[in-house]
Amino acid sequence: xxxxxxxxxxVHYCVCAGLILVVLLQAGKSGGMAGIFxxxxxxxxxxxxxxxxxxxxLTIIMACIFMFTSVILTKLxxxxxxxxxxxxxxxxxxxQIPVSIPVPLSEPSEDSAAQTPxx
Numbered sequence: 001x002x003x004x005x006x007x008x009x010x011v012h013y014c015v016c017a018g019l020i021l022v023v024l025l026q027a028g029k030s031g032g033m034a035g036i037f038x039x040x041x042x043x044x045x046x047x048x049x050x051x052x053x054x055x056x057x058l059t060i061i062m063a064c065i066f067m068f069t070s071v072i073l074t075k076l077x078x079x080x081x082x083x084x085x086x087x088x089x090x091x092x093x094x095x096q097i098p099v100s101i102p103v104p105l106s107e108p109s110e111d112s113a114a115q116t117p118x119x
Contacts, residue, residue, distance in 0.1 A: 005076045012069040019062045026055055 005073070008069055008072050008076065012066070012073060015062055015066050015069060019059070019066055022055060022059050022062060026059070
């Protein structure tokens, strides 16, 4: 089970790095908000340039693989540790702290009370 988890984790990291690179390689719309209101032309908003279709498809495929590996890693990690954090903390033995109550060595006698000067 640990080997499968490590394999999916490796694939997940590779897809993460690839997805970052593919997104950074994509060309921007170059119109920004002006393109939405007619300043950049409507064909730039709704149609992809012919050379960029491959990069968009690759981005979609890698995003799907990323989501799939995320779900699989989540499922595998919950199976690996069935106890919640609260259950783990409740099973930790508590330290027994010795409590010492100061006990007077001898009780004061009536003679010592009589010897104290009164004002």
